[in-house]
């Protein structure tokens with residue numbers, strides 16, 4: 164398939180706005196997105212027009228076409244200013260997905276501006292990804308320690324056998340603790356931040372205010388760290404690019420927080436689910452001690468970034484069965500492309516423990532997950548998943564897999580809860596409760612507001628301190 168940069172769409176080819184489109188985000192999509200992708204492919208071929216909250220979008224379904232969109236940056240632009248419907252004022256004024264796209268940060272830049280921002284990120288992230296650097300070593304220790312603390316807290320609160328939600332009681336707090344540490348936040352980040360990121364990503368009714376709240380929090384953090392630099396990502400971003408002001412730095416942190424909390428968290432849950440539901444190849448790779456391969460297989464089965472961020476056509480181009488006009492919006496779907504990939508290569512790719520790195524879980528092309536971020540993400544996922552299997556003698560789903568509730572947004576597909584019946588192994592970590600008389604007093608209201616993390620801080624000897 165060749166992009167035809169100088170071609171012009173024939174006048175009689177259907178324009179996106181003239182096509183009758185079905186809404187993508189339906190109850191069926193929530194329950195079984197694969198069935199929706201199959202039907203769209205059968206009706207339209209590799210590219211299908213769909214409605215996203217009332218706005219028509221080209222959804223790219225087939226692996227080859229998705230790769231073309233991700234890799235060919237001169238044709239497929241990230242800057243939202245290329246979007247014709249936006250430039251011409253044709254979008255509903257309160258279209259909820261726009262809030263996130265209006266936040267100008269690295270993801271929505273092109274060409275040299277984008278490459279410079281990536282260099283900054285790489286320089287700032289690399290020390291944390293490098294196990295030999297002091298901060299990299301410390302972060303690795305911290306992730307494992309937080310996971311152990313959460314298992315110990317679970318044992319203290321719910322017993323060594325019982326029921327728990329591995330989302331709310333393990334994965335979400337773990338990623339918040341990691342973000343607090345990595346970003347150098349002076350206070351523990353709370354679950355309300357994750358909810359605001361969800362509202363923005365999923366285009367909830369209050370996506371605009373939620374985006375504003377999260378941005379304000381990260382701008383404050385940038386200002387705080389500028390006054391008191393430390394060994395954290397915020398300070399290292401500032402060092403790598405001294406021209407970043409607090410607002411720009413806040414925007415970059417905001418975007419990293421999405422990947423770190425929501426996307427990495429979903430990758431943890433999706434991997435746990437694939438193992439718990441008995442995906443034979445995933446289990447086989449886990450028992451062969453190939454945790455990295457387990458994560459690859461889970462990403463192939465269920466990529467957390469199900470549909471990548473929008474791209475905008477720089478020029479008229481034919482893609483799949485349609486002419487895409489300059490300024491049209493496209494959404495490349497990793498989840499649909501994986502379905503296509505599995506259909507193409509099922510016998511050799513999935514039936515064995517051969518590597519499945521062809522997955523698009525990390526994206527592809529110039530905007531793919533930066534290598535340092537990817538290694539950090541993989542480290543967090545494998546530690547989080549590995550710790551569960553180290554400490555749980557038994558864990559089984561309490562709902563049939565097809566009844567688990569999912570968040571199926573325009574971008575992300577992630578589990579809302581992962582309920583399991585569990586038994587901890589005899590050597591699972593325990594909380595050493597200090598003498599209550601020695602604990603610092605925590606006002607009741609604060610403990611209510613902070614929930615699990617506040618409980619942790621109360622129970623841990625010494626707690627975690629401000630810096």
Ligand code: HEM
Nearest residue numbers: 270422423427430468471472524525526530531532536540
């Ligand atoms: C398992 C966890 C992760 C997964 C599955 C993941 C996946 C992705 C994907 C699919 C993209 C490309 C999106 C697109 O092209 O539309 C991306 C980009 C990005 N990711 Fe990750 N990511 C993960 C972890 C992380 C972590 C931990 C960080 C930072 C701490 C991070 C930072 C970024 C950044 C900054 C970009 C934007 C790159 C650009 O636009 O040039 N990611 N990630």
